[in-house]
Amino acid sequence: MSSNLVPPDDRFREYFREYRAKKTVNTIPYSGSMPQSAPDTVPVGNFNSKKVTVVGMGQVGLGCVTAILNQDICGTIAMVDIATKKLEGEAKDFQQGGGFHQTTTILASDKYDVSANSDLVVITAGVAQKPGESRLSLVERNAKIMKMIMPEVLKYSPNATILIVSNPCDIMTAIAAKIAGPDYPQGKVFGAGTNLDSSRFQMLMASSMDLDPRNVHGYIIGEHGDSSIPVWSSVRVGALPLLDPGQEPDDTLKAIHKAVVDSAYDVINLKGYTNWAIGMSTAYLAKAVLNDTRTIVPVSTCVRGLYGVEDDVFLSVPCSLSSNGVQRVAVLPLTKDEEAIFQKCAKGIWEVQEPIWATL
Template sequence: MKFNNRKVVLIGTGMVGMSYAYSMLNQGVCDELVLIDVDKKRAEGEAMDLNHGLAFAGSNMKIYAGEYADCADADVVAIAAGVAQKPGETRLDLLQRNAEVFRSIINPVTESGFNGIFLVATNPVDIMTRITCEISGFNPRRVLGTGTALDTARLRYLLGDYFGVDPRNMHAYVMGEHGDSEFVPWSQAMLATKPILDVCRDSGGKFTEDEMENISEEVRTAAYKIIDAKRATYYGIGMAMTRITRAILGDENSVLTVSAMLRGEYGQNRVYVGVPCVVNRNGVRRVLEMNLTEEEQKKLDASCDTLRESFDSLKMD
């Protein structure tokens, strides 16, 4: 089943938000796209710019700058808004300020009568997704973040390049926090139907497990390198948001590594973290539990502890 009029509201028209909007337009993912920003003039300009490209797009789309009232009949509200870190500001202070920004966003969205899916991209995405869930009061399955979807795409790209195969035939995931404590569960990584670790062992030294760890580190530090080179990352995450939105609107039941609340899975409770999930029109249909090794489970536990501690340090009264 597909929605008759697929409507998406984007909140935040910065580089991430507009990379998402541009990707949505080029892929024809929705029928109606509403742009909301505290700077309404900017939102109007962005809508105008996108509309001028409609003649070259593969499908028609209604694009306009709107208000929170426009969320009432939306299928997805995507949040890419937030404040940047100030010089000398602690991560906790930044979190606290972004929590207040989200309160000013989520309350009017829910007051509009919105009853769809929240998709969060603002960093630190796992914590901001949990904040969205707490403020909105929505069922956690209808509030998800981009999680490690982009990290997983980076991983598959690098693995495909290393093994000389199409990245779409690399079945591997990045799990945990979208950040420094993320990890790759190599025990679950496959090239087609063959475990990657077996491919390495059977290659006669052509492929090595040491290189797998180098690839894992390259994935973890990719954002730092991009930020150092061009100050921000936005194209990749914009396309990741589009892929998740397409899974929701198309009721695809696709497996994506989004930020979802764990409720007993992997022995964890009430923490949002990047894990493989089945995503459809209801949001997270279910969390897929993979058979992690003892070491991999410890890495996931440590990542969850980091996220839980960060959230608990916030003043959410």
């Protein structure tokens, strides 16, 4: 099978090369004494040279591609999945919408050579948790998948920044980083973490106050999951702190966090999966990486040594994102209660992660 399931048709390219040669000329120097230094041929490609690969074309992967494509973030998107027939259909469907966005090349394959020289690789592949299945069992199955994906990604894009979206996100990010090895730059493998959780958090509070969500500042940190931690002590509404110094969150604020945790389950119960919000979150992170913006966002990275954590655990904390992934890690001044919850969260993650950590 061809490495690219939807290759450009060489007949069409040759036809229009000849057309261009007949109808256009090279750039003209302003003086006849100057040589024409412009190349005889015009390179075929995109004005935006950035390339993003998305591995895994389930609902989350498709949500990521849709958001990245609609925001004109990169010049090439490569889609990788083992379900070749469906993948080919998805790629053609995206390509046929090419008149409604910037010139973006869309590639698709069941082989990883299509991902070569990517600036950013987004990994969404993994299996869903079965009814009654333990988290450890799910981690073991998805760890096997990650062990197949990462060597292929690194083979074709050895300098790529790698964003892990696969669940359980924090443990899968740790696994991916360990597979990449100690020589791979720290922070270049990071997880989507609680970026979406924090967006839900800010949106819920802002909508309750009839404010633009961008005017509410606050973080959900820790695990991307049920044991996530709202940092109430850092929440600001505009320039004003939500809580006074030493004030603890009341039952209403605790209910807001519960609503954030439950929000994904609400969507899953209604439609069977989540994809659009995580896709938009991924596009936001991709833009920060590809444009080297140094945006501070809560993403999953190694937190050993922070807040009393001693194990090789990856959890979300505010990080500055650059073209090399996590550039710097911000250390929030947590309250004693918040720090204790963070330590408990890290311990719970490590208990699930430890049995397979030494086998990688």
